[in-house]
Amino acid sequence: MTTGQLAAQPLSEVEIARIRADFPLLSRTVRGGRPLVYLDSGATSQKPRVVLDAEREFYERHNAAVHRGAHQLAEEATDAFEAARATVARFLGADAGEVVFTKNGTEGLNLLAYAFSNAGAPGALDGVDESWAQRLRLGPGDEVVVTEMEHHANLVPWQELCRRTGATLRWVGVTDDGELDLETLDDVVGERTRVVAVTHVSNVLGTVNDLGPGSRLVAAARAVGALVVVDACQSAPHTDIRELTDPHSGVDALVFTGHKTLGPSGVGVLWARRGLLEAMPPFLTGGSMIEVVRMEGSTWAPPPAKFEAGVPMAAQAVGLAAGLDYLTEVGLDRVHAHDQQLMRHTLDRLAERPWLRVLGPQDPSRRIGAVAFVADGVHPHDVGQVLDDSGVAVRTGHHCAWPLHRRLRVPASTRASFGVYTSLEEVDALAEALDRVPDVFGLAG
Amino acid sequence: MDLYGELILDHAKRPQHAGLREPYDVEVNHVNPTCGDEISLRVHLDTVTGGAQDGAPVLRDLSYDALGCSISVASASVLAEESLGRPVAETLETYRHLHAMLTSRGEDPGDPQQIGDAVAFAGVAKYPARVKCALLPWTAYLDALARAGADISAASERPQGA
Numbered sequence: 001m002t003t004g005q006l007a008a009q010p011l012s013e014v015e016i017a018r019i020r021a022d023f024p025l026l027s028r029t030v031r032g033g034r035p036l037v038y039l040d041s042g043a044t045s046q047k048p049r050v051v052l053d054a055e056r057e058f059y060e061r062h063n064a065a066v067h068r069g070a071h072q073l074a075e076e077a078t079d080a081f082e083a084a085r086a087t088v089a090r091f092l093g094a095d096a097g098e099v100v101f102t103k104n105g106t107e108g109l110n111l112l113a114y115a116f117s118n119a120g121a122p123g124a125l126d127g128v129d130e131s132w133a134q135r136l137r138l139g140p141g142d143e144v145v146v147t148e149m150e151h152h153a154n155l156v157p158w159q160e161l162c163r164r165t166g167a168t169l170r171w172v173g174v175t176d177d178g179e180l181d182l183e184t185l186d187d188v189v190g191e192r193t194r195v196v197a198v199t200h201v202s203n204v205l206g207t208v209n210d211l212g213p214g215s216r217l218v219a220a221a222r223a224v225g226a227l228v229v230v231d232a233c234q235s236a237p238h239t240d241i242r243e244l245t246d247p248h249s250g251v252d253a254l255v256f257t258g259h260k261t262l263g264p265s266g267v268g269v270l271w272a273r274r275g276l277l278e279a280m281p282p283f284l285t286g287g288s289m290i291e292v293v294r295m296e297g298s299t300w301a302p303p304p305a306k307f308e309a310g311v312p313m314a315a316q317a318v319g320l321a322a323g324l325d326y327l328t329e330v331g332l333d334r335v336h337a338h339d340q341q342l343m344r345h346t347l348d349r350l351a352e353r354p355w356l357r358v359l360g361p362q363d364p365s366r367r368i369g370a371v372a373f374v375a376d377g378v379h380p381h382d383v384g385q386v387l388d389d390s391g392v393a394v395r396t397g398h399h400c401a402w403p404l405h406r407r408l409r410v411p412a413s414t415r416a417s418f419g420v421y422t423s424l425e426e427v428d429a430l431a432e433a434l435d436r437v438p439d440v441f442g443l444a445g
Numbered sequence: 446m447d448l449y450g451e452l453i454l455d456h457a458k459r460p461q462h463a464g465l466r467e468p469y470d471v472e473v474n475h476v477n478p479t480c481g482d483e484i485s486l487r488v489h490l491d492t493v494t495g496g497a498q499d500g501a502p503v504l505r506d507l508s509y510d511a512l513g514c515s516i517s518v519a520s521a522s523v524l525a526e527e528s529l530g531r532p533v534a535e536t537l538e539t540y541r542h543l544h545a546m547l548t549s550r551g552e553d554p555g556d557p558q559q560i561g562d563a564v565a566f567a568g569v570a571k572y573p574a575r576v577k578c579a580l581l582p583w584t585a586y587l588d589a590l591a592r593a594g595a596d597i598s599a600a601s602e603r604p605q606g607a
Contacts, residue, residue, distance in 0.1 A: 379513060380514075381578065385446070411512060412481050
């Protein structure tokens with residue numbers, strides 16, 4: 001985030017209109033000619049034309065299998081793929097050698113989790129710097145810490161890692177206000193903690209977890225030598241996350257996914273400290289990721305290639321780079337300021353409707369990207385259905401964060417989430433469409 | 446909107462035969478993992494004595510506890526109302542016709558003669574994401590029947606005339 005800097009201007013109406021014109025899908029209609037109001041960008045973002053063009057141009061002009069072939073196209077495709085990596089690195093404020101392309105955020109988190117279990121195989125850490133090697137050995141008595149607000153993608157891989165290694169999963173709880181309960185931090189993070197995996201922004205509540213300079217959670221993890229893994233899937237589309245990769249941040253690895261960040265589906269990013277990437281055993285093995293292969297066994301290429309087995313998703317990486325450049329051109333500080341104006345407006349409009357209850361922090365500055373709410377007496381699916389009938393696309397259910405919903409004592413919720421192209425009028429359309437809910441279901445609106 | 450007919454809303458607000466009851470042979474718990482809707486459902490089977498259907502299983506009681514959207518709760522209510530006290534074979538016939546209607550994308554309006562109040566769910570067929578809400582109680586019911594030892598193979602046959 002951009003604390004400590006001069007506050008950036010939110011996007012003006014004219015600027016939002018200009019941005020919206022760059023996203024072809026936003027001009028379509030749904031459900032019998034109603035204008036689309038897309039408030040589901042937390043699930044996946046829409047794509048600007050530059051992303052579609054970049055992918056198309058790659059296929060029309062440069063397509064070849066990257067890192068293979070002795071021909072000109074192979075060279076061009078490889079250049080395009082590596083240029084995309086450099087763009088991602090700039091977006092993250094990191095070194096290109098620390099950027100691994102994955103299928104999505106989930107794969108990046110599994111890649112990390114499997115590094116720990118694969119580290120237990122005989123010889124897996126041969127030649128690895130001991131200071132890193134000892135951080136990767138995990139077994140009974142060791143603990144992995146997550147939080148109760150994690151998306152299943154940053155929970156289940158760690159549960160499974162613990163099951164495979166005999167380590168114990170622990171978690172930081174969530175308060176009634178939808179914040180991490182840091183009062184319990186000293187009980188949860190201790191000498192046995194080896195990994196702390198935490199989301200930057202809750203995909204349900206929009207809660208921003210403080211992981212930048214001065215973060216209590218990161219400091220607690222560092223104090224005991226635990227690796228810090230950050231799920232940045234919900235923050236990367238909305239705010240500058242470079243502080244997380246700063247050499248002094250205390251964060252060791254982070255993931256985000258392309259399709260939520262204006263890019264195509266099928267590409268995600270894992271960033272990790274070079275030392276960690278060098279120490280971690282590979283997750284997927286096969287072509288491209290090897291150094292020498294003999295029938296008896298093989299050795300690995302240096303990172304990032306070590307983690308990119310098989311022909312990679314070059315066109316998608318090129319598309320993602322175009323999407324990240326688009327955000328950078330708007331300016332991440334202004335993208336964040338825009339999200340804040342949407343957030344304030346949404347909370348205001350929802351507060352006018354006393355039969356709705358917003359989950360999570362009530363202070364807009366504690367949130368990014370998403371607002372989840374429940375309507376007394378009406379199931380979220382039914383709310384979503386009525387909104388859909390008005391052309392308003394939201395997500396309903398537990399949003400792959402079932403334990404969080406259990407904690408907040410709701411079976412499910414309705415979530416409106418934003419993109420750089422979301423307009424204040426769309427928030428008004430949401431509010432007006434919500435007013436049909438009491439009519440349809442006979443509530444006292 | 447055509448999805449929420451009065452019949453569905455009535456059943457959702459006042460689910461018929463709701464609450465888990467004794468005695469029962471089998472209890473099952475089903476969830477819809479995409480949204481967290483849950484149903485616990487019990488069946489109590491008996492056998493027909495005398496007549497042409499002598500020895501055939503009959504549904505003496507069906508009780509349930511449903512937590513979910515109006516479509517899934519109403520569907521559980523209609524399932525109970527349409528099935529209680531009837532021979533299992535007839536309820537499977539109802540299921541086949543209901544399933545055909547729900548998966549028709551709106552082309553099969555449903556036959557009230559065959560599925561009774563369940564015709565109210567015809568609008569659900571136009572919303573593929575909601576079909577599994579309507580089917581959740583029925584899927585639980587079939588599972589309970591199978592676990593109670595009933596033959597449910599008739600449920601997967603094509604409905605007559607469809």
